[in-house]
Amino acid sequence: MQYRPHMSQPVRAQSSDATETSTPGTRRAAAQRLKMRRELSAAAMELFATKGYEATTVDEIAAAAGVARRTFFRHFRSKEEAIFPDHDDTLVRAEAVLDAAPQHENPLDTVCRGIKEVMRMYAASPAVSVARYRLTREVPTLREAEIASVARYERLFTRYLLGHFDEGAHREGDDDPLLAEVAASAVVTAHNHVLRRWLRAGAQGDVEAQLDHAFEIVRETFGTGIGAGRALTGETPPAAVSREGEVLVTVARTDAPLDEVMRTIERALKKR
Amino acid sequence: MQYRPHMSQPVRAQSSDATETSTPGTRRAAAQRLKMRRELSAAAMELFATKGYEATTVDEIAAAAGVARRTFFRHFRSKEEAIFPDHDDTLVRAEAVLDAAPQHENPLDTVCRGIKEVMRMYAASPAVSVARYRLTREVPTLREAEIASVARYERLFTRYLLGHFDEGAHREGDDDPLLAEVAASAVVTAHNHVLRRWLRAGAQGDVEAQLDHAFEIVRETFGTGIGAGRALTGETPPAAVSREGEVLVTVARTDAPLDEVMRTIERALKKR
DNA sequence: GCGGAGCTGGCACCGAATGCCACAGCCGGC
DNA sequence: GCCGGCTGTGGCATTCGGTGCCAGCTCCGC
Numbered sequence: 069m070q071y072r073p074h075m076s077q078p079v080r081a082q083s084s085d086a087t088e089t090s091t092p093g094t095r096r097a098a099a100q101r102l103k104m105r106r107e108l109s110a111a112a113m114e115l116f117a118t119k120g121y122e123a124t125t126v127d128e129i130a131a132a133a134g135v136a137r138r139t140f141f142r143h144f145r146s147k148e149e150a151i152f153p154d155h156d157d158t159l160v161r162a163e164a165v166l167d168a169a170p171q172h173e174n175p176l177d178t179v180c181r182g183i184k185e186v187m188r189m190y191a192a193s194p195a196v197s198v199a200r201y202r203l204t205r206e207v208p209t210l211r212e213a214e215i216a217s218v219a220r221y222e223r224l225f226t227r228y229l230l231g232h233f234d235e236g237a238h239r240e241g242d243d244d245p246l247l248a249e250v251a252a253s254a255v256v257t258a259h260n261h262v263l264r265r266w267l268r269a270g271a272q273g274d275v276e277a278q279l280d281h282a283f284e285i286v287r288e289t290f291g292t293g294i295g296a297g298r299a300l301t302g303e304t305p306p307a308a309v310s311r312e313g314e315v316l317v318t319v320a321r322t323d324a325p326l327d328e329v330m331r332t333i334e335r336a337l338k339k340r
Numbered sequence: 341m342q343y344r345p346h347m348s349q350p351v352r353a354q355s356s357d358a359t360e361t362s363t364p365g366t367r368r369a370a371a372q373r374l375k376m377r378r379e380l381s382a383a384a385m386e387l388f389a390t391k392g393y394e395a396t397t398v399d400e401i402a403a404a405a406g407v408a409r410r411t412f413f414r415h416f417r418s419k420e421e422a423i424f425p426d427h428d429d430t431l432v433r434a435e436a437v438l439d440a441a442p443q444h445e446n447p448l449d450t451v452c453r454g455i456k457e458v459m460r461m462y463a464a465s466p467a468v469s470v471a472r473y474r475l476t477r478e479v480p481t482l483r484e485a486e487i488a489s490v491a492r493y494e495r496l497f498t499r500y501l502l503g504h505f506d507e508g509a510h511r512e513g514d515d516d517p518l519l520a521e522v523a524a525s526a527v528v529t530a531h532n533h534v535l536r537r538w539l540r541a542g543a544q545g546d547v548e549a550q551l552d553h554a555f556e557i558v559r560e561t562f563g564t565g566i567g568a569g570r571a572l573t574g575e576t577p578p579a580a581v582s583r584e585g586e587v588l589v590t591v592a593r594t595d596a597p598l599d600e601v602m603r604t605i606e607r608a609l610k611k612r
Numbered sequence: 613g614c615g616g617a618g619c620t621g622g623c624a625c626c627g628a629a630t631g632c633c634a635c636a637g638c639c640g641g642c
Numbered sequence: 643g644c645c646g647g648c649t650g651t652g653g654c655a656t657t658c659g660g661t662g663c664c665a666g667c668t669c670c671g672c
Contacts, residue, residue: 137653215488216484397657410622419660
């Protein structure tokens, strides 16, 4: 009642949704729309980079793109959104990844694959990403906007994790929502960390590998961690490994698959 | 150069800083200032609750508080800030907690105590907190503003953790920044989770106890977790406990303080 | 008493964001 | 081929958040 998010916006205002009945006309219209978004976004980035974010008006952006000011706001909810034109799409793609995940996969791994979509989105155009990073570092408004975007992924992952915990056998105080949220935030935070480091370094090097390494650490902490282990792996883990100094202790279930046990030990050893 | 955050604002615009040369005049002025902030904030909350956030103009808030519109913006950087008048102060208080922490304390514990300041800030006026929660749930702008506030705590804690890792003995690949950020986000996320649950329930029950329980879980994951254990505890932990099903394994250093070992075991057992 | 510092009120101004209406292109059906 | 809907566009007008500027007030220390 009291809040109506941009009703003037067409229904499919965000994201070029490919999963619907698309007549030839609609499809072409969507393509046109996407192209316009790209052009506006490019013009905005160009202006922001040269004369700063606040000093650039929407009028100038629209003029640079050859359209009217009013048209700009038909494609972007706000001036900030012109910098992050892909987050909406990426969010639905990440959700698609979650939905399409195989049943047996560890939910934490699924989520990691989900946020990899975000990383790929950034990695797809490194130059733009670096320029955008510089902007978000300096302009608080943009920084907050990006943080808000990230929070959306976190919420998505939290819901997914909570919905994919092992359905039985761990009704102990019901800490699952907490664990789900913490785990989701850990994954997202790890992603952000790797991403920012990569962007600071000028988008050099293999991000995906670095991301995988970070995930490995998160998985070591949460997947085989002591407190959260049972709930987060979705089942009682077949083996737990503890390594301190020169002592390594392994406890395994008698019915555990052998390779799983080996993998667990291997992970503990790999970190020297 | 390109961004100047409200230069018209007096230097000590935010937070009633008690740690400076305060002449009697200055102190009284600060008290006046604080009172004005409270009144404006109260008027704003009242109006927001009755007629909604967007529907309420700054003019109305100012009029309700009996001052001019211009005065409002001398006390708050923006309309949103009227809802979160205490975050700035709380942030400096949290930082003070970190700075005053005893040397031997586990940095993760310190950070937990730090964010407890935030929880106390909310718990100090439950009714207002609940009303504010309802607002932030419905108005995206406010939601993002709160997320941004939370991010500030996270950054503070990340810096602290990174600066208080054990200085030697773990230069293995330099994952410390990642671990610090993930740990900080875990603590903050746990806090937020408990806080929101408490607010949803109408601010009933002992929040601090619930928060401690959540911290316990985080500590179990990170403090005695396998991957992050060494770095995050700030030293090689004296004891590691692993418990799965009916099997409990403890590995302890020979020179570990006995009570510390007992506490570690106790924690592992307490969770049934 | 006087000058300065700090807070206030009022004004003007900029710019983001939204609503409304008219117009042009494109589609389909007749 | 013509016409009625649909969609995107441009150009208004309007609201409102936020800032700069100036004048007036009060309280303080000299």
